[in-house]
Amino acid sequence: MRDTPGPAGGDRFETDVPARLDRLPWAGFHWRVVIALGITWVLDGLEVTLVGSLAGAIHQSPSLALTETQIGLTASAYLIGAVFGALGFGWLADRIGRRRLFFVTLFVYMLSSIATGFAWDFWSFAFFRLLTGAGIGGEYAAVNSAIQELIPARYRGTTDLCVNGTFWGGAAIGAVVALVVLDPAIIDPEIGWRGAFIVGGALSLIVLLLRRHLPESPRWLMLHGKPEEAGKIVGDIERDVAAAKGPLPPLTYGKVVLHRRGAASIAEVWRAMFDTHRERAILGLTLMSCQAFFYNAVFFTYALVLTKFYAIPAHQVGWFMLPFALGNLMGPLLLGRFFDTIGRRPMITGTYALAGILMAATGAAFAAGWLSAWEQTLAWTVIFFFASAAASAAYLTVGESFPLEMRAMAIALFYAIGTGVGGVIGPTLFGWLISSGERADITWGYYGAAALMLLAAFTEWKLGFAAEGKPLEEVSAPLSAAR
Known part of the structure; x- marks a missing residue:
């Protein structure tokens, strides 16, 4: 089917690009999208887990010798970078397209991660962590947008959760790597932790090769007044899918009518978030x-x-990180499909609530000293099995909540605010609580985290909306839709 040009002047046009994308059966093209774009989360998980697993070695490093508070501050620096990277690259992704940003953000991440391995003091380490975070923050905005726009509606929730969940596949790899690079019998830990960052960054070259053949998002082209180019890309995708799966099913809905227009202005973004969709903004935040x-x-x-608190040697932390990472990975993989079948609202409410309740119980057990190191790890593994699915669903919710013209910016803005409020404060606060050496102090931090998850569960139950199986254009009408 072809897009219909508008009347004289070319301002108004019809397009069936969304319907054609949503009718496709799952095929090799979708696997390529998931692998080439979703691998970002594997790299992020690898990066973040290395810092977590290597914290003891970095603390004991003769060249850095960071304190517990400084380690918490470097974690916050990474998240601050992610905030500004998400905002800057998210703004660009809505204006110049998703595809161009894939390569820019990956280069920033790669070079900064490698540079971390050559850090010489606290300030250089924190600065390189900040730049690494900027690359990852930009990836979150551009990649989440593209995946939601390319995946058929009936698979969108499952795919988005599973892709975000692969962060923990990278975390599991990072835990295993840490066991090797921190073992004094294999390598000097001072060389090991530096080499881990350098090799982790260099792996990004593989991702660059995987992304070379991915197209620009047809939905982005459609919304920027390029329906013919969008239709051509969809036609190529259809031929690829039909060659593997046979004749394509009929369209399940009709064309959308749009006006040619430029990117959304800051005023339009603000109005859509905090006026037209105010409740969704509160929910997303x-x-x-x-x-x-x-x-x-x-x-x-x-x-x-x-x-x-458990006297675990730094080079053995990976053994405890591994089951925690696997629990986080399995949560979205096993629960993801229920967000498309049972529905967004009950599943998001349930996963947030369970994580909060279990965290409160575990905090009490930690304060009383009832848990061994392995029992504490098992408790965290169960908690984050549910929390991982909940966190991934937060990105899914924000991406679906607002018009497509501002999708990347919306993801970036809510990621930035959420990370700024919750993420930057959290590591610094807990680093300070841990430095006190008192279990009771840390327990209050756990109780606070549990209360926040219960607050999120209540908010989802009150303000959540049904998006499962619906086209993005139906969940939130484009700004360029004809009135």
């Missing part, structure tokens, strides 16, 4: 902020708790 505090407060100080 709550989900993102609460999960960011919950996650980053625990994860960035995981190794410090094990070494300080």
